Amino acid sequence: MCDGMNRARVACVPAAVLALCGGFNASASAQVTQMDEVVVTATRVATPLTDLLADVSIIDRAQLEQAGMQSLIDVLANLPGVQVSSNGSYRSNSGVFLRGATSSQTILLINGVRVGSATSGGYSLENLPLDRIERVEVLRGAAAALYGPDAVGGVIQVFTREPQEGLRRSASVGAGTDGQRKLGASLQGQTGDWGYSLGATHERAKGINVKLPGASGFNPDTDGFKFSSLDASLRYRVNAQHAVSAQVLFSDGEYDFDGAPSPNPLGLNAATARAVAHPRLQQQVLKWTADWTADWTSTLTYGRSRDVSVNRYWRIADGAPAGASRFNTTRTQLVWQNDIRWGRDTLSLIAEQREDEVDSTTLYTVSARTVRGLAASYAMRGQDWDGLATVRHDRNSQFGSFNTWALSAGYKLSPSLRLVGSMGTTFQAPSFNQLYFPGFGNPELTPQKGRAHEVGLRYQQGPTRASAVLYRNRVEGFITPSTNVQSNLAVLEGVTLTWDQSWDATALSVSYDYADPRLKPSNDRVVRVARHVLRTQVSHRQGPWQSFAELRLSSDREDTLWPGRVRLPGYGVLNVGATYHIRPNLSLQARLNNLTDKTYSLANGFTTPGRNLFVSLNWND
Template sequence: MKKFLLSIVFLLVFNLLGFNVMAEETEISFTLDEIVVTASKYEENLSEAPVSVEVIDEDEIEQKNGENVADLLRDVAGVNIKDNGTIAGSKTISIRGSSSKQVLILIDGIEINNHQSGNFDLGQLSIEQIERIEVVRGGASALYGANAVGGVVNIITKSGSQEPETITKLGYGSFDTQTYDLIHRGQSGRLNYNISVSKKTSDGHRENSTLDQESIFTKFNYNLNEYSDLLLFLQYIDSDKGVPGSKTYPSFTAYQDDEDMNFNLQWDRKTENKDSKVAFYYTDHERIYDDSKWSTHSEHEVDKIGIDFNQAIYYNFHKISYGGELVRENVESTDIKAGEQDSLNKALFIQDEWKLIQPLKIIVSGRYDNHEEYDAEFSPRLGTVYTINSKLNLHASVGKAYRAPTFDELYGSYPDSLWAWYGNPDLNPETSKNYEVGMKYLDTSAKVELNLFKRDVEDMINGNYFDGDKGYSTAVNIDSAEISGVEVILVKYLTKKTSTDLNYTYLDARDKETDERLTYRDYHNLNLGLNYNTEEISGSLNGKLVAGRSDDLPSYFIVDAKLNKKIKKDIELSLELNNLFDKEYQINNGYPMPERNYILKVSTKF
């Protein structure tokens, strides 16, 4: 109750601030024609997107408390980060009650999900090279295929700068956390480049929760002519970490070594009425896990190679986009039957957008996926946007989405565990029907969004079903679920320097057969923020309330703060304070989150 009252007080303070300054003249703060690309696979105004899209831009990234992508997404409406607590612990994402396997993660439009497990650890990705993040809430298989049931997160990285610049960043904080970043950007003739190296170490707040991470990032853009560009992206991350386990089953000798490599070569061509893109990509993930106490050792390598093509053609009252993808995936693992498996997926998609009458836009899209391991899937979607005026519109959509079974679910083999477990090669994909209606209001000083959503999921994969006849556990298609909720998003510029934001998500996720709540789907999620920004100093205060939790976990309210100060023109200090009131809480049951902690950073540019 005290935590709830504290959140109400926090909100009232914001309202009082708003009443005191509402009469002041504000400058243009929101861009009414902000461009997004993820919702439709081509550039369009945010206000005209047929689905709910959240954009975290470079300025917001600078203001947020965050060491990785998971931190940046914690206070996004409809998003829940499942966090194992430690700085090295796994951090995966849920959108609108989805599992982490039902969210597609992209870097510059290319998928990076690990198809052995189905998800991706967002704690792996540093924020230093991120230009913006686009979060599409709701099913998007009509354009992106498998695993976009809950939504899509597209992480768009920074390119080079017109003037050469070198940036150094040094950080030190709680638990002997140390960060080092060296970044160089520039341009030479037609070549635009961005290169960086980073290192992070930490002892963590629990025994055996250390982290030692190194990463290399390179991005080159070459201007072929006035219409065409060639992009080359390469990222390598090496993370050595302790794995302390849960409080119930701690592990003080387990460690894990992850190596991730992403390569992306793209050709883009933009003319007055046509956009074309061809991407060739390769991803490789290697993991070694070892626990001497339990004589456990496993090795895994998952690689993917693919080619992606899409084109958009623009007419006066009509847009059409289409494309295709060819992807080969391979896994070699000590926990996979026969030690190695691979698969091939071929896909085609098309989307047609019409403005039948001036205020009404209709979008019809569909994608056909032909996977060699299970039946083909067709994912259609129908969307509409009705523009009431230049500031207000309504949108609605209905569509089908699906999640593919992972390599572990299909071919996993754990005969020596306490309870024997084997994969099921006869699994079918999970499928869902997605419904959404929403309203967006956007002017120069305020943003308001209201979304209602519902998702019916069939053939959900129960990954731990005990087969009495066979005497072991396996994965089967037996579950179904209904997930519904509402999102309210409010952002207001109070003055030229001060803004507030609030978002609230109500979520009800239940098993259709038993009517029991799905685990880790909380009823209430409220985020509050107060931001101050000038050229010399900026700061933020953010509160998060999570209540009505499943699994009998207690509610919690935490507050974080950040302050940035320019000492000189090219020298800046930043101080992050996390869990300001030193609350004890858990996001995942059995994994305590850190106590009050800080990190101090200094950056120079020359």
């Protein structure tokens, strides 16, 4: 259930390395976006980025293309307010901490439909190939009134590749250190009323040893991985008022890890067993959109996802099978949303139902759960004032009915300066593991209830954008993931500062996070969350060249070391890279991660990749 983690010696990159960034450029800046972009996740209605009240970051297609063979978890780590943990190699079990909230307190949407595991309460971001993603929106802050239970820290929404006007084709091939290999191809187009998108990706690597010597369950082997994915989208415009679409996504992975089976009929340990995880994600989404009038749009969405987590074990000496475990979740969701506009204001009425079913080799006392919800939100846009009010009622088949609400407002202090603030409540039911897993679960656990507040200033003038956000989220009955102990209270508070600047062909993005989530009454820190994180990203274009640099400096963090805790030292990581456009539709890209070859740990006992290079050839037509 709980991954072991050990102390690692790490060293920070000297602050002077910031000077190096000036020589590179920054399509890596995940905060610098076009001024006319719209965001869906913040309000569930397409809203111009400049009009948002919520704290949102966007990762667009250009930034994803620059990421090389990194995983989505690596890309998210460059966003303000986001911290990550990783159990080892390039692809392995990972977690996201949004404003200090745990992975199970942030929900993941793919194409508007929620995915994840009902047993762990989390999701597998490492399964999503960057080549198949069109865009990512990250909403920081309590969002349970809009999206229902578990949206304590925020929402991550992934949009896969979509139909495009005309005909677009692309292909890429890449290779790197530690046996990294990647192949990908896609086709997108529009013919009359029909739009289509089809793509596939395959990635693999020999990998690295995921654990540090001396760590619990250490096996001195190399832990590799391979992932394949396929996605398709079909859209049909029935007439001027109605459109239907279908989307499918399949991601099938395999990666090695250090571990032994339980039960253990062959008496193996981590050094004598080969352990392989087989994560898989399958999703199908059907959507019907109707413009009943010029001011009334109705959208009906049906989604079905299957989150598969299977571990298999063999004896290294002779390959004898040593057992397997299975933790699978099938989730179906039906959402009916009506958006009614009055001038610049919008009323949204939402009804949804989500059903989770668990299929596992572990016997759970309860293996199914249904949540039904009704929500209404009203977005007001005035000359100087903006506001958003949301109320929601949900009924959980295990824990009964509960209500959540949220209020947000913004006021223009000047044409370039805006004051924003929000408050709201959250609700989160315990996961099936927290309730029923043998030897770990506690059926007496109660839902976690939170109340969140935040206030911020936003400045935008020409190519300059800056913001400061102060937040505080009090979660009653906080359940510590590693120990499954329910504290009286957790206070998740902090400050996020951002600055984005561009000068013609050069762009700079800087963010600083102070996060201090604490458990009460013990005053212990929430594990795996650093107090201080500074991120700098810079990019520059010159002729056919585009170069970039990313620097992340993090202070120390704590993690679990039974029966106490261990300190994971701070670290600094510098990534650099460049793209050369051989022709307008053909480019060569090189990315060098962890330039200074720093050794650091994001989870106790687990290592991270050292210096590694990835080179790819990319064609777009």
